[in-house]
Amino acid sequence: MREKIAQALKAAIEAQDKERIPTLRLIQAAIRDRDSAARNAGRDPVSDEEIREILVRMVKQRKESARQFEESNRPQEAAAERREIEIISGLLPKPLGDDAMRKACEQVVHEVGAGSLRDMRRCMNALKEKFPDQMDLGKASGIVKDMLQ
Template sequence: MSLKERLQEDLKTSMKNKDKIKKSVITLVRAAIKQQEVDNRVELNDEEVMTIISKQLKQRKDSLVEFEKAGREDLVEETKSEIQVLQDYLPQQLSEEELEKIVIETISEVGATSMKDMGKIMAAIKPKTAGRADGRKINELVKKNL
């Protein structure tokens, strides 16, 4: 079952179970997928769908930080629930130790010696961590290990 089909089935289930948060998150994700397909006149594969879900997840995490700063506990709880729904569609996230190991290996593979090589390192790491790690976290680890 493709990721789009899974989203469709989960949408039906969430509607039957009257799960408003899951329904709204899946609806927004499906709308973003449809928008990409219409704009680019293509059929998205699972990897491209995961990229969209990752972007949605990043937006929720950024919003969560702002809501916490503002003291909006109602929105904090709702956003945490949305984040959990989105994470169910992504592969298991890498632990910090696994991610650091990949970063160190990639730095030696690329032969990086300074911050000037940051672009090459990030480009080499992206395919290895696709959908399994936050870009910001990768960036921090690369800076730490250079």
Template sequence: MSDLKTRVYDDVKTAMKAGEKERLAMLRMLTAELKQREVVESTELTDAVVQSAVEKMIKQRRDSEAQFRNGNRPELADKEAREIQMLMAYLPQQLTEAEVVALVKQAVGETGAASGKDMGKVMGWLKPKVQGRTDMGKLSGLIKAQLPA
């Protein structure tokens, strides 16, 4: 069993004992996602797969949070934001904005990207270095800003 998966299951037990209902509900959704992936892939999960599941759940919550804020439902948006913060604990240390910008500039330089058509090359260079450590949507926007259309 992966270390990250073990940590998630241990945190479920801790949340249950502490009576943390909101955290427990979020962790149960995460464990359901992990079990689903185990069944689909019919193999033991690695830390990378667990991180991928966490990233997917964070992305879903960011989308929901934005929709709730647009729909004037701040209480639901705040709940989504709290869940995002809880899920972030299962990802590696996040890169700062300055670190991401520096990596994007380095990637553009090393891949020789000259226009928006080369975005795939830049993303391919960056992805293994930043996976799980930054929001890929924001990363895409930073790359587009660096490359002329």
């Protein structure tokens, strides 16, 4: 993830993309802050999973800000927040489509050796671990439940 973000920033600088550069620098600053906090606590630098969490949190914050700007009748600021959401979301793993989600659920049910609804939690934990931020866990839950009935 770090490399992907660094490459995106380098490409934005080369293209002189004045919208992407500040957002990508903000992302890198957030990661550096988290690295610094981890180092001060005696831990390793943040993992790709933690970087994903940072990005997801940034998207959520911007969605809330955009909503508040719209309620305050400030459409230009809301549009700026939405552009940042697009930039940040572009760095996150692409969500799985319905067919890919069904196949992933089948694979996990098979790997876990699930045979009944009692195994539902193990299946969902495995999906959450294998496909973080890539699937709607509500839909996946319904698919797994149908498979186990």
